[in-house]
Amino acid sequence: MREIFESELRQIGDSLVEMSRLVESAITRAGTALLDGEHQLAQDVIASDHEIDRIESELDERCVHVLAQQAPVATDLRVVITALRISASLERMGDLARHVAEVARGRYPALAVPPSARDTFVTMNDAAALVARRTTELLSTRDVALAAEIERGDDELDHLHQATFAATLDPEWTGTVQETIDVTLLGRYYERFGDHGVGVARRITFLVTGDFVGERSEV
């Protein structure tokens, strides 16, 4: 039984890594689509979100199956429940990457982000891609030192999110209403993306160390 359980857990872990890799690819490509106005790339990101959803469904079914067949307790049980929660977070991160791509597609052939806000979103997308990459690594290696990097990436995203408000509220802001709306929503998408990354990081840290740093409050 134990061997079957370990094998199931490995497959669950592999699926989480796979989801996280796809999320990393999605947010990176969505950012390029957004900032360079690449219509086909935006389409690709939007289409590929189904794959993330598919893996989530399979993974969740596998978790339920393991709970039914193996009736794990203590840490084993928490590992499975945590996997369910992480898959939900990764699925949302995929949705948010898709939303970024949808904004890019919606404005094509124009660029959604006006020149004055471009640098902020270049940095935001880099920070989000870093959060996703470190999340993949954390899921692969369980090296909880990576969690601190994810938290820093999220802090940067929060800071940049505030910067988007400062930019649009500045008397010098000359963006159209559409640009104000897009910058507002894009900022929110990236901010939420970071929150979910931190949520995943804290859950993994909790599993590895037993140290629960409060996974609630908006993550």
Place this chain on the structure above:
Amino acid sequence: MREIFESELRQIGDSLVEMSRLVESAITRAGTALLDGEHQLAQDVIASDHEIDRIESELDERCVHVLAQQAPVATDLRVVITALRISASLERMGDLARHVAEVARGRYPALAVPPSARDTFVTMNDAAALVARRTTELLSTRDVALAAEIERGDDELDHLHQATFAATLDPEWTGTVQETIDVTLLGRYYERFGDHGVGVARRITFLVTGDFVGERSEV
């Protein structure tokens, strides 16, 4: 064993109803705070979100405890897993109500929503409150006919969300940049609130009827 399990399930069910009642109260009061510029009411909603989070934590622990002690299978197992997911959705609905209250507080003593968009948000808040109320009733009664009303409420929220974009993008829109930002974010909060309500409704429907109408795609 069965009696203990049934008793635990009842307590889990009661906690979900309690969370849903608090969410209903939060969104209703947040809407009043927003539309009438009531600072103290906004504060109350923000402060009371902790109570929703607290119940969620307790409920989640209870679910893990039941899984460990009772090792449920088949439908019983799905009921517990579904309870975990519903509590996560209700917790997010509480966050979204809090976000509405935070916008109200942030603009006080001014009103966040300009007169031209007021009617839209009055209707949005009514629709969101209805979604919350029907969610509470659905959780209490398992009367899946209520799910259709929740779906309709969500459709209305989606429609009104689009109306907020149409309003701000209209050449007649005279709102400030701050008002454009607030209307954009508030529209998004209400839209997400409806999505989560539908997510809860579909999960309950699935449990009651076994009919899985696709709980994915953004809910």
